[in-house]
Amino acid sequence: MIHDKISPGNTISRYCGRQTLSEETGYPTADAYKFSGTDRKHTPPSLSFNWLEYFKGKKRAEQIDEIRTILNKKMSRIGTQARLALLAVEEIHQGFKNSQENPNIDLQHLPVETPEWNDPSHCGLFWDIDQDEDVMAALLAQIPCNLVPAKKE
Amino acid sequence: MVLLQDPSPIWSNEDLLWAEGKPLQRTPVSLKKFQNKRINIRDTVNTVGSLVEYSYSIDIYEDNTPFEQLIDIEDKERKDLIEGARRSSLPYAEKIYHRLNILTEASEEEYPNTDLISVDSLYGFLKLFKEFEKLNFKYPEITLTPLGNIRIQWQGDKEHYLSVEFISNQEVKIVLFTPDNKVIGKISRISAKMPIVSIFENLQPYKVLTWITE
Numbered sequence: 001m002i003h004d005k006i007s008p009g010n011t012i013s014r015y016c017g018r019q020t021l022s023e024e025t026g027y028p029t030a031d032a033y034k035f036s037g038t039d040r041k042h043t044p045p046s047l048s049f050n051w052l053e054y055f056k057g058k059k060r061a062e063q064i065d066e067i068r069t070i071l072n073k074k075m076s077r078i079g080t081q082a083r084l085a086l087l088a089v090e091e092i093h094q095g096f097k098n099s100q101e102n103p104n105i106d107l108q109h110l111p112v113e114t115p116e117w118n119d120p121s122h123c124g125l126f127w128d129i130d131q132d133e134d135v136m137a138a139l140l141a142q143i144p145c146n147l148v149p150a151k152k153e
Numbered sequence: 154m155v156l157l158q159d160p161s162p163i164w165s166n167e168d169l170l171w172a173e174g175k176p177l178q179r180t181p182v183s184l185k186k187f188q189n190k191r192i193n194i195r196d197t198v199n200t201v202g203s204l205v206e207y208s209y210s211i212d213i214y215e216d217n218t219p220f221e222q223l224i225d226i227e228d229k230e231r232k233d234l235i236e237g238a239r240r241s242s243l244p245y246a247e248k249i250y251h252r253l254n255i256l257t258e259a260s261e262e263e264y265p266n267t268d269l270i271s272v273d274s275l276y277g278f279l280k281l282f283k284e285f286e287k288l289n290f291k292y293p294e295i296t297l298t299p300l301g302n303i304r305i306q307w308q309g310d311k312e313h314y315l316s317v318e319f320i321s322n323q324e325v326k327i328v329l330f331t332p333d334n335k336v337i338g339k340i341s342r343i344s345a346k347m348p349i350v351s352i353f354e355n356l357q358p359y360k361v362l363t364w365i366t367e
Contacts, residue, residue, distance in 0.1 A: 018259035019297035023252060029296045029306055030316060030328070036299040079263045132344045134316070134328045142311060 006107040006123055008090035012049035013067055015150055018081040027147065028085045033140040035133060046124030047140075051109060052086070054121035066121070068152045073117040082150040087143055092125075095143040103127040103136065227272050231257075234275050243282045245292050252295045260297060274302040277319035281305075281349050288353070289367045309364040312340055317352065325349055331359045 006012065020031035035045055050070070052063040064084065071078060089107060096105055106126045112119040127136055235257070239250035253270070260269050282290075293305035298318060306316040314330040326346050333339040347355050353362060 017263050017297075019256045019263075021296075022294050023255075024294065029294055029304075031296045031298050031304055034299050075263075077263050079259055081259070082263065132328075132342075134318070134326065134344050135342050138314060138316060138328050138330065 004109045006051055006089055006109055008088075008093055010089045011052045011086055012089060012107070012123060013052060013064070013084040013086050014047075014049050015071060015075070016083045016085050016147075018079050021081075021083060026083075028083070028141055028145065030134065030137040030141045032085065033137040044126065044129070046108075046110070046126045049087075049107075049123050049125060050119070050121045051123045052121070054109070064148055065152065068150065070117070070119050070121065071150060072152060074119060078151045080151055083147040084150045085145040085147055087145045091143050091145075092140070095139065103131045228269075231270060231272050231275060234272070234279065238279060241279075241283075242286075243279070244286055244290065248292060249282070249295070256295070256297050256303075260301070269301055270297060270303060271301040271319075273322040274319040276322035277325065277349055278303040278305070280322065281317070281319070281325075281352070284350060285353065288362065291365055291367055293365075307361075307365040313361075313364050315356075315361055315365060319349075320346070323348055325352060327352065327356070329356065329359060329361065331361070334358070 014028070014032060016028045016032040020029055020034075021027065022029050033047060035047065038048060050067045052060070052067070055063045055066045058066070064086075067084065068078075092105065092107070096103060104127060108124055108126065110122050110124045112122045235250060235253045238253065239246055243249065253275075257270055278295075291307060293307050296304050296306070298304055302318050302320055304316055304318040306314070308314050312330060312332050314328070316328045318326045320326050324346055325348075326344065329341075329343040331341055331343075333341045341359075343359075345355075
């Protein structure tokens with residue numbers, strides 16, 4: 001359902017263009033978690049992710065493929081070396097708990113429908129409005145993640 | 154120094170100011186005057202010392218809108234700045250050149266019509282390296298923000314992190330994580346906007362140079 005909270009135990013993914021990945025490690029830097037133009041269109045602004053377990057009964061590889069298909073329709077182009085960062089929701093909560101910040105993060109299921117494409121697994125990460133966006137992005141970049149190619153082979 | 158190979162009365166003082174490559178105070182110019190002209194300019198950008206020497210050769214046609222013409226000029230300026238970085242005496246000149254090319258390619262691939270590296274941000278980035286080249290920085294992560302600004306980052310460990318986003322050719326936004334000076338175990342997280350030239354003076358109390366330099 002819309003606005004359902006996505007609980008620990010679930011996994012979400014974020015599209016990371018090559019220009020936001022570390023040259024040294026290949027992992028996302030803070031720029032991968034900065035608001036893009038699309039993120040700012042939400043009211044209030046939230047950081048866009050995809051919720052893998054939305055695709056119930058599918059194996060992990062199939063869930064990732066579903067998200068790749070959606071992104072392919074949604075974005076004008078998918079970079080050949082772009083990655084999907086897979087983050088455990090529990091790790092996000094843990095990461096902020098350890099950070100001594102109290103940004104009141106909230107992850108909500110926010111499916112998107114447009115005439116051109118639908119993104120039923122879309123979810124948004126919200127935090128207190130007084131938190132600095134760049135500090136939040138840097139904290140998110142410290143959370144461990146797994147990477148898979150964003151482009152469908 | 155400006156050498157105009159095709160001097161013509163179309164150049165006003167205002168145009169020359171623009172052509173002298175003063176990116177910090179760029180003067181808007183009416184491109185209508187240049188239509189159907191080929192402009193050749195050899196230029197040295199004073200704001201970054203002798204770092205950037207480049208030449209333009211731009212054809213401006215009537216069928217291009219002024220906006221398209223401006224994009225062409227920006228594109229040329231961007232390429233010349235990146236090429237200038239390679240020929241410069243900057244630390245990591247070759248690595249920086251390759252990284253900037255990768256960022257440009259990645260940006261062009263994903264956003265063919267928008268979001269290329271901001272020219273002003275590129276000036277700011279090169280200015281920082283030129284201004285503080287004697288500090289002997291460790292090579293930073295160099296990435297692009299969704300707005301096309303260059304950001305450099307040094308990660309010491311989880312408690313030491315500094316990122317510098319070049320939001321214009323004179324100003325940066327920094328994010329600093331550092332152990333608090335007074336409260337043991339507390340990490341201070343700071344974000345601030347400041348002039349490029351003042352970064353390390355402003356950050357002196359946090360001793361960032363002890364872990365971002367060789």
